[in-house]
Amino acid sequence: MESDVERVTFEDLFKVMKGMTEFETEQFKFLCLRSIPFRTIDQMDITDLLQSLEEKKIISADKYNFLTECLILIGRMDIAHQLGCNTFNMNLLASHLHEYKSFAGLNSFIILLHTLAKGMGEEDVQKIVAYLLKAAYVSRETFKMCHNGFQLMSLLLKVRHIHANNLNRLFDLVQVLKRKDLEEKIKLYQDINSSSDESYKPTSYMPEKNKNKSNDDDDDDKSDKNTDNKERSLEHYKMTAEPCDTNLQHYKMTAKPRGICLIFNNVHFMTENLKDRIGSDVDKDELVKVFTNFHFEIIEYRDLTKTEMQEKLGEVSSMDHREYDCFVCCILSHGTEGIVYGVDGERLPYPSITSPFQPLKCKSLTGKPKLFFIQACQGLAYQSGEEDIEFDCLPISVPPSIPHEADFLMAYATVSGYVSFRSKKNGSWFIQNLCKVFRDCSKKYDLSDMLLMVNNSVSKEDGLVGNQIYKQVPAPLSTLRKKVFF
Incomplete structure (x- = not known):
């Protein structure tokens, strides 16, 4: 089968990413919040952001994992495809990201907040702002520039109104909206994080020339660096996480009409x-x-x-x-x-x-x-x-x-x-x-x-x-x- 796209070189990556919309760039910045400090990320354009990730060795010509997961969450499957991630791997990655798990070190709480923000319209944001102002949590001036969910979540993280160790305030916000769907996403995050190992170790899902240990600067991951030298391939991960089952179930399909x-x-x-x-x-x-x-x-x-x-x-x-x-x-x-x-x-x-x-x-x-x-x-x-x-x-x-x-x-x-x-x-x-x-x-x-x-x-x-x-x-x-x- 012929490839339907031309692979992007690292030199051309900056040009390709510059083609993202302002809203997509805003999402990308949000997903990078645990990798780049608040005080600098606001002033960055897409080129600055990619250069900073490169300097921190989060991305390189041989290491697109972090970037690929961000692109899948943003919805730019076309760029992820050009980076070498095929449809099968994208499906598998999307499934794990839905469970707030990352192969590349994306913070699970940031993934949750991205999911919530993506589901909020401007009307939802204004309802939450009105609620927070009424409760006198923050000043009106603070919320002046909040027009979408990502701007709102970024601000609430910055003022430390929400954090991963206490989800009560997050639940309060979605209850203001009467959005059961968003509440279910938080509950899923809560269930997964209460029943699984917090130190979910990233693994490689695309070929890399140099198998170096993780360079993520998240403090929570530093203790895991020495155990992560031998990264597993996606296929190996699938075999160890979900052993092959030759007796896979099938959906019932006997009703007439179906x-x-x-x-x-x-x-x-x-x-x-x-x-x-x-x-x-x-x-x-x-x-x-x-x-x-x-x-x-x-x-x-x-x-x-x-x-x-x-x-x-x-x-x-x-x-x-x-x-x-x-x-x-x-x-x-x-x-x-x-x-x-x-x-x-x-x-x-x-x-x-x-x-x-x-x-x-x-x-x-x-x-x-x-x-x-x-x-x-x-x-x-x-x-x-x-x-x-x-x-x-x-x-x-x-x-x-x-x-x-x-x-x-x-x-x-x-x-x-x-x-x-x-x-x-x-x-x-x-x-x-x-x-x-x-x-x-x-x-x-x-x-x-x-x-x-x-x-x-x-x-x-x-x-x-x-x-x-x-x-x-x-x-x-x-x-x-x-x-x-x-």
Whole structure:
């Protein structure tokens, strides 16, 4: 399989990272708070920050581990991919980071705060600020520059209002918002840290030329340096942490119908900058055939606005799924990193697609697989020189995501930052190869194996744009706990 991106050299890394948005840079600074002092990090730009990490030997030409984990948390999988972290490793890392564990020495409390901050909107921040001002914890002037969750959490850390040894104040803040989802994240952190060894030792998950001992300057980790000289590979870690189980469980898949298969097929768009997606009906028809054959009840919608898509997602999530074994959602539309478009040109973020089906909101699907297949670009489109090949994207950048709860699969047509291809006549590479593999192999192979086959088959496709041949590779992200057999 050909690589879909050109690897970034250490010299070019600074240029690539400079392309991050101001909000992404703010998140990166936040994740570096335990590595770089408060008094200096505020004044740093991205170049200063990378130079400081290099001077502290946290990153180098042979050591991208810390940076890769930060990029995964921020949602810049495309840069992590260019640093040499493949999709399989990114999935595994994302799973461990969700449990506030780091292979590279990221502080677990900082990961928790990043997770909370990422889930807060400006309205949430203002509610917390109002609460803190009323309680007279800090002055109004102190909060003047707080407009997002990361600015708020940075400030609360700086004034020592919150800390890892006492989570009560953190619980108070999320209760002000009445956000059970954020409260559950804190409880997970609390459970993990009360039942596990605090000195979680980092391990290497990408090849390094020099296997030096950890140079992290966190005081809590200094006593571990002498025990960390022999870093283990990711594969070795997997073998020791989770021994191979030849009797893996699989989800129950015997109900008839198996469940709902919801299909959004956006073809005709109302805005000038979004072309009609000719060929999308070919994809829709194939999906209907395949999932009907898998005994799913098909619900399909065509040409919905962003609001209409949200309403339909809410309606389906409010249904009683107790008699079903699975839920499938297929979205065929224009998109970019982390979002798909309604036909009105309004953006629907991935979390808005999946959140209605999270356990607290859709209890009848708890513990059951929830599978999302998204045919849309995740990056910038190129000018096409061929009439037959088109792209499903627009030049707007929003971080991609996957729901943190278990039992979700997000199968994206392409990796973050890149276009996906669609033929006007034959449909998209991703959906067409997906349906073919499902038809041919579902009686013998489980979903994860079939998605590998889809990756392989799509990677062999060639897209001719002008005189340049372009490639594509899908990017499945999963929190599934068992095998899925259709």
